[in-house]
Amino acid sequence: MVPRTGERSETGRSAGPRGRSDDRRRGGAGDGRDRILQRAHALFIERGFDGVSMQQIADAAGMTKAALYYHVEDKEELFGQVVRREFDRVAAVLVAALGEEGDLRAHLERVARELFASISADLGRLIGDTKHHVSATRQEALGCRATPPYELLRPRLERAVAAGELRADVDLDLALSLFFGMIFGQVQEAKLGQPGGPDDQRAAAIVSVLLDGIGCGERPGGQGGSGAGR
Amino acid sequence: MVPRTGERSETGRSAGPRGRSDDRRRGGAGDGRDRILQRAHALFIERGFDGVSMQQIADAAGMTKAALYYHVEDKEELFGQVVRREFDRVAAVLVAALGEEGDLRAHLERVARELFASISADLGRLIGDTKHHVSATRQEALGCRATPPYELLRPRLERAVAAGELRADVDLDLALSLFFGMIFGQVQEAKLGQPGGPDDQRAAAIVSVLLDGIGCGERPGGQGGSGAGR
DNA sequence: CGCGAGACTGACCGATCGGTAAGTGGGGCG
């Protein structure tokens, strides 16, 4: 789960540009819209669009539902904001993971590991909700951002092909799709309670499967524990 | 729909007492409970637990909501039945796919292909709904059936290991989990509109990745440090 | 001091949700 920073009355007690600001004992950082975004983000990510009512969001933000509607147009608009925020966050995570040095395997493992650590909820479900509940116009605005993982990772794979780290005959889009399918599947399974081992191990296993497979073909064995490690 | 109240003189006797027995276009299969199961199955699979109201199910089954409740205890019970039905269906598909002759690759491709063809909806979402909405006792009864893919495919993988078709150091449960993760991910993506090619091709690609990977060979032995310490 | 503006409240709207109560028509049966 996202680290809850300043759950306690952070409120900027020391200095308030406006004398009243320290009276803000609402229980969160940021004022108005920011706090709403923050809380709504956590709730939507955790329970999906239908799983969260505006009343619950208002409660979590420490205000009335009517006050919530003062800051927000409607539920879809708020949800769209949240989804955009989440995609931006994921994109930032990926950029960071790809920024460091390393070969393809190291990069992919870092990506998988970071996604495990930072995707607390089922992003796939979120995307499904998005498709169902966000209006067409917003979907379009969202569309270009709906694929940050692809856009960010694809150049890396192309580079890998050029460098001979990947076979030249693979469909990179499909490969990426399968990569993320494995990651999201594991995230979901972890959430559902299956044990399956620590995240680092899962991440390594995913990358191992993606790059090497588990077949006994002509692939040189070695490196124990990569594909399996229970 | 509430508006039906008092709109027509139907309260009197307009629609006729029981001209229905011929009017009742039975869906070909079963009366009462069976037809309910059938329609509810389609609706739940398509839109999930929250996405379907009892009124809609009743309409689809050609009866009143109250009549529906004559046959069904409550929404969760009905949903549980549907989920069980769906799992049984998937299990049957898998059994059939594994029944024919073929080596590991052929079997896995058949499994992937059949799942593509028969899983019209996001089974992952369904499972998520199950976890959220089916009561504890029913969850338990469901638990043993919640993993037919695992139970059915695991022996096949064990046989493959013994036959030298798979590396011996592989965690089979994890491998299965990744396999289904790729499949469900592709199913979802296909539903969301991404092109990606015909099902046969996707199925082959998934199995190819699982068995062979997309790397260019050479697995680095030592992998320089990094976080894989565990 | 008065005043407008921003932030917010409580009360409320119509719709829909899952589920129930009471009544009714008809077929089977003594």
Next chain:
DNA sequence: CGCCCCACTTACCGATCGGTCAGTCTCGCG
């Protein structure tokens, strides 16, 4: 015939949904 019970009806329940409205409180500003 009389009776019962199955299947099904209309009508309704309380809760909750997303969303609105008129009013109120507190500012900074002139």
